[in-house]
Amino acid sequence: MNSQELWKKYEEKMFIQSAYRLVLGTTSFDAETIAPHKGDAYRNERVAYLEGELFSLQTDPEFLALVEELSRRDDLSFQQKRIIKWQLTDMERFRYVPKDIFVEYARLSMESSQTWKKAKEAKDYSMFKPYLLKTIEMSKKLLEYRHSDLKGYDILLDDFEPGMTIEKYDAFFDLIKKEIVPLVAAVVKKEKIDDRFVYLNYPAEQQRKLTEKILDYMHYDRDAGVVAETEHPFSDALSKYDSRVTTHYYENNLMSSIFSIIHETGHATYNAQIRDDIAETYCFDNISSGMHESQSRLMENYLGRTRGFWVNLFDDVKELFPKQLENVDLEGFVRAANASFPSLIRTEADELTYPLHILIRYELEKAIFDGSVDVEKLDQLWADKYEEYLGVRPANDAEGILQDVHWSGGSFGYFPTYALGSGYAAQFMHAMAEDLDPEKCMEDNEFPKIKDWLREHIHQYGGLYSPAEIMVMATGEPFDPHYYVEYLKNKYSKLYEL
Amino acid sequence: MNSQELWKKYEEKMFIQSAYRLVLGTTSFDAETIAPHKGDAYRNERVAYLEGELFSLQTDPEFLALVEELSRRDDLSFQQKRIIKWQLTDMERFRYVPKDIFVEYARLSMESSQTWKKAKEAKDYSMFKPYLLKTIEMSKKLLEYRHSDLKGYDILLDDFEPGMTIEKYDAFFDLIKKEIVPLVAAVVKKEKIDDRFVYLNYPAEQQRKLTEKILDYMHYDRDAGVVAETEHPFSDALSKYDSRVTTHYYENNLMSSIFSIIHETGHATYNAQIRDDIAETYCFDNISSGMHESQSRLMENYLGRTRGFWVNLFDDVKELFPKQLENVDLEGFVRAANASFPSLIRTEADELTYPLHILIRYELEKAIFDGSVDVEKLDQLWADKYEEYLGVRPANDAEGILQDVHWSGGSFGYFPTYALGSGYAAQFMHAMAEDLDPEKCMEDNEFPKIKDWLREHIHQYGGLYSPAEIMVMATGEPFDPHYYVEYLKNKYSKLYEL
Numbered sequence: 001m002n003s004q005e006l007w008k009k010y011e012e013k014m015f016i017q018s019a020y021r022l023v024l025g026t027t028s029f030d031a032e033t034i035a036p037h038k039g040d041a042y043r044n045e046r047v048a049y050l051e052g053e054l055f056s057l058q059t060d061p062e063f064l065a066l067v068e069e070l071s072r073r074d075d076l077s078f079q080q081k082r083i084i085k086w087q088l089t090d091m092e093r094f095r096y097v098p099k100d101i102f103v104e105y106a107r108l109s110m111e112s113s114q115t116w117k118k119a120k121e122a123k124d125y126s127m128f129k130p131y132l133l134k135t136i137e138m139s140k141k142l143l144e145y146r147h148s149d150l151k152g153y154d155i156l157l158d159d160f161e162p163g164m165t166i167e168k169y170d171a172f173f174d175l176i177k178k179e180i181v182p183l184v185a186a187v188v189k190k191e192k193i194d195d196r197f198v199y200l201n202y203p204a205e206q207q208r209k210l211t212e213k214i215l216d217y218m219h220y221d222r223d224a225g226v227v228a229e230t231e232h233p234f235s236d237a238l239s240k241y242d243s244r245v246t247t248h249y250y251e252n253n254l255m256s257s258i259f260s261i262i263h264e265t266g267h268a269t270y271n272a273q274i275r276d277d278i279a280e281t282y283c284f285d286n287i288s289s290g291m292h293e294s295q296s297r298l299m300e301n302y303l304g305r306t307r308g309f310w311v312n313l314f315d316d317v318k319e320l321f322p323k324q325l326e327n328v329d330l331e332g333f334v335r336a337a338n339a340s341f342p343s344l345i346r347t348e349a350d351e352l353t354y355p356l357h358i359l360i361r362y363e364l365e366k367a368i369f370d371g372s373v374d375v376e377k378l379d380q381l382w383a384d385k386y387e388e389y390l391g392v393r394p395a396n397d398a399e400g401i402l403q404d405v406h407w408s409g410g411s412f413g414y415f416p417t418y419a420l421g422s423g424y425a426a427q428f429m430h431a432m433a434e435d436l437d438p439e440k441c442m443e444d445n446e447f448p449k450i451k452d453w454l455r456e457h458i459h460q461y462g463g464l465y466s467p468a469e470i471m472v473m474a475t476g477e478p479f480d481p482h483y484y485v486e487y488l489k490n491k492y493s494k495l496y497e498l
Numbered sequence: 499m500n501s502q503e504l505w506k507k508y509e510e511k512m513f514i515q516s517a518y519r520l521v522l523g524t525t526s527f528d529a530e531t532i533a534p535h536k537g538d539a540y541r542n543e544r545v546a547y548l549e550g551e552l553f554s555l556q557t558d559p560e561f562l563a564l565v566e567e568l569s570r571r572d573d574l575s576f577q578q579k580r581i582i583k584w585q586l587t588d589m590e591r592f593r594y595v596p597k598d599i600f601v602e603y604a605r606l607s608m609e610s611s612q613t614w615k616k617a618k619e620a621k622d623y624s625m626f627k628p629y630l631l632k633t634i635e636m637s638k639k640l641l642e643y644r645h646s647d648l649k650g651y652d653i654l655l656d657d658f659e660p661g662m663t664i665e666k667y668d669a670f671f672d673l674i675k676k677e678i679v680p681l682v683a684a685v686v687k688k689e690k691i692d693d694r695f696v697y698l699n700y701p702a703e704q705q706r707k708l709t710e711k712i713l714d715y716m717h718y719d720r721d722a723g724v725v726a727e728t729e730h731p732f733s734d735a736l737s738k739y740d741s742r743v744t745t746h747y748y749e750n751n752l753m754s755s756i757f758s759i760i761h762e763t764g765h766a767t768y769n770a771q772i773r774d775d776i777a778e779t780y781c782f783d784n785i786s787s788g789m790h791e792s793q794s795r796l797m798e799n800y801l802g803r804t805r806g807f808w809v810n811l812f813d814d815v816k817e818l819f820p821k822q823l824e825n826v827d828l829e830g831f832v833r834a835a836n837a838s839f840p841s842l843i844r845t846e847a848d849e850l851t852y853p854l855h856i857l858i859r860y861e862l863e864k865a866i867f868d869g870s871v872d873v874e875k876l877d878q879l880w881a882d883k884y885e886e887y888l889g890v891r892p893a894n895d896a897e898g899i900l901q902d903v904h905w906s907g908g909s910f911g912y913f914p915t916y917a918l919g920s921g922y923a924a925q926f927m928h929a930m931a932e933d934l935d936p937e938k939c940m941e942d943n944e945f946p947k948i949k950d951w952l953r954e955h956i957h958q959y960g961g962l963y964s965p966a967e968i969m970v971m972a973t974g975e976p977f978d979p980h981y982y983v984e985y986l987k988n989k990y991s992k993l994y995e996l
Binding site: 015016018019020022023024026027029030034035036037038039041042043045046047049050205221222223224225226228238239240241242243280 | 513516525720741
């Protein structure tokens with residue numbers, strides 16, 4: 001069979017896999033947003049079964065042989081070769097795992113996430129602990145079936161961010177520790193920014209209207225995207241033509257939902273701006289976590305927390321909350337959006353202390369996988385590290401180890417990409433500044449110009465290139481975390497007059 | 499293999515089919531409620547593929563042989579025998595249809611429904627017409643693959659309501675024509691009930707709160723059910739533990755959403771009250787349309803439009819709309835909820851004129867399938883019949899032939915069950931009255947007592963028994979439409995002092 005005939009066969013098989021992914025993705029979104037919990041057990045069983053069917057398709061020997069055969073063909077286009085390269089890499093994650101273990105893991109992940117949710121509501125880690133320990137055990141067991149050149153936690157780090165290892169993350173976080181920990185300590189000693197207005201009463205109904213304004217401002221295409229409400233904001237993309245972002249409204253916090261929605265829209269924009277000719281290929285799913293996070297952080301922090309972003313929106317905010325913002329002007333609003341103080345909840349953390357929240361999780365994960373920690377005591381270790389790096393200690397499990405969903409679903413190795421993404425974003429912004437002035441664009445109400453730059457230099461490729469390649473293509477040099485550290489130092493030295 | 503071993507095999511296969519149904523059902527609900535329309539084409543292709551997979555499972559020769567073998571076994575329990583009986587009947591609908599034709603039909607249905615939606619918005623039948631004609635053609639084509647003892651439209655009628663035929667529906671609708679058409683004409687001549695307050699401004703936000711009150715009042719279990727908003731209200735049940743009801747808020751109509759939500763909750767309650775031991779069997783899906791509709795109509799009309807229903811709710815309604823209802827008391831509210839007048843939109847029609855809306859659709863469907871009508875002119879025929887039976891003529895397609903979704907999805911034979919269900923409900927209410935006084939129950943705030951009666955006599959069985967059997971079991975006699983006609987005559991003679 002000639003290569004293009006083989007390719008057509010490959011595409012047919014991928015279409016089938018994409019059908020399963022679409023309905024399972026939709027069912028998962030439904031479960032996260034609205035499905036009633038009494039249906040959990042019934043749904044879990046059936047979703048686990050179909051995850052198993054998808055797994056069978058992905059590990060079908062005929063399919064594996066087809067991909068391997070294609071990987072040996074020289075007469076494919078560059079694009080086709082790349083797609084096959086990623087597919088082959090990704091297949092290693094599944095192909096040696098027995099199906100029953102995979103299905104057991106899929107079921108455990110669902111049950112564990114659902115239990116985590118209840119445990120968090122009850123602020124009771126003991127409810128969740130057996131699931132967490134089992135999830136850790138299963139995650140370690142899955143590693144035994146990997147045929148990677150890497151070992152242990154390195155495998156997981158590479159899964160979420162190709163090319164990243166403990167060694168490289170250690171270097172990255174050492175720099176954070178060296179430069180940012182003292183910066184946070186210096187800021188703590190300075191006079192606090194007055195952000196008391198942030199914590200007045202902001203009715204959810206009005207916040208919903210603000211969300212619409214922000215989405216309009218960011219030109220989020222409502223004919224190709226959805227916004228919903230969940231306990232934890234997240235984003236998902238069922239296809240290039242179907243983005244999903246969620247947020248959560250706290251009535252005693254104006255900023256929380258604002259920056260959630262800007263963040264998640266950053267993710268959604270990435271998926272929506274992929275090039276048409278690769279939108280229905282493996283490149284759509286192959287975007288690394290760090291790259292994805294760079295685009296959400298870029299929108300949330302590097303754009304969303306600037307004065308420029310709010311020049312054309314602040315009147316709307318005041319109109320929605322006239323009493324609460326009676327004595328607040330644009331400058332005061334933006335200052336409050338950038339106030340830094342040590343806190344307990346990662347998702348609510350400011351831009352400066354944020355990487356320390358990630359540092360804590362990275363150190364714990366590393367220790368879980370090298371066995372240097374007693375997993376029975378993870379909640380205590382969590383609290384200890386918060387005290388060490390941020391000087392605060394959780395008063396209960398909900399603001400401690402129970403705050404994040406990730407571990408319940410077995411996502412170990414994911415957290416570090418959050419800090420890395422912020423690092424990537426700093427370098428992207430530096431490169432963008434050579435072509436346009438983003439604050440000026442926003443002042444001129446030309447947000448699409450910024451989206452165009454991101455599409456041209458980053459988004460259009462989806463996961464066609466590796467993170468390292470995109471970085472060089474978009475910025476002219478390999479990733480250099482000093483852009484990030486310098487950005488934080490400059491910004492916060494000015495803001496707090498250090 | 500002994501019968502119980504065979505049965506276990508059958509259950510395993512049914513579990514797999516239920517997994518596909520669950521994710522396809524969830525994806526369909528998502529598409530109806532929130533999915534962005536730019537994702538339609540991508541989703542349609544994939545859903546059609548998986549519908550085909552489910553079709554393959556349902557028509558797998560091994561599965562067919564298994565069911566046939568089970569149907570020959572004498573040592574199954576009564577329940578098992580019944581389940582197999584229904585399964586076998588249902589299989590005839592699919593087993594002789596070529597898969598490619600089935601998939602083509604599934605894809606056409608989705609495209610046709612999506613086009614219908616746009617055409618209705620644009621009030622432009624010409625957009626939808628080619629899809630409707632194609633859907634009619636395909637529906638007729640599918641009939642060629644049926645091996646039923648029945649012919650043509652009778653097959654479709656029997657699909658939706660086992661045992662019903664043109665002959666039986668003709669008799670039913672002849673009675674409606676004889677008794678209800680003159681009653682409607684008599685009511686038109688009387689002084690109108692003052693219901694002007696119904697059409698004041700009722701903000702959707704407040705109506706949403708009223709929906710919550712109504713659901714609480716009806717003891718709708720929010721841990722096993724969802725409420726959402728759609729252009730057309732509907733209900734769905736993904737499992738006994740996961741009901742879905744939707745409604746639509748018109749800000750210039752207080753009653754529309756109220757009776758939609760009561761109606762759909764009637765459907766949801768049926769599915770939620772099925773007996774545990776048959777909740778995950780074929781009996782869950784096997785409830786006939788007429789039986790289902792009897793339970794929604796029972797809640798909407800026979801309970802929801804009585805004074806008793808509102809005794810404990812009316813204060814809440816007034817609190818939500820103090821200005822709009824300033825001069826309305828409980829009696830005036832209930833009278834307005836029962837006002838009858840000829841109108842154009844079926845879903846908004848009052849209880850008395852409602853069966854005439856169905857009569858019109860029944861006559862058109864019958865004519866479509868016996869070929870006595872020029873389908874090119876369906877929109878005109880629709881308008882003519884409205885003029886004939888109700889004395890009103892649609893001013894545009896949206897309030898004429900485009901008003902209902904059913905035909906776009908190929909649901910021919912469904913409409914008549916709506917009137918039949920109202921008929922069933924009258925007889926059920928007559929039987930219920932021998933055991934309890936529903937209005938008194940509601941006045942005493944004991945709605946669950948009514949739900950208990952319905953569970954005991956109807957809901958618990960799901961589709962274990964045929965509609966005719968349930969009717970005899972619950973009421974002691976076969977279906978008799980005179981209960982319905984007498985109910986309408988009594989009620990409206992009193993209300994309008996005829």
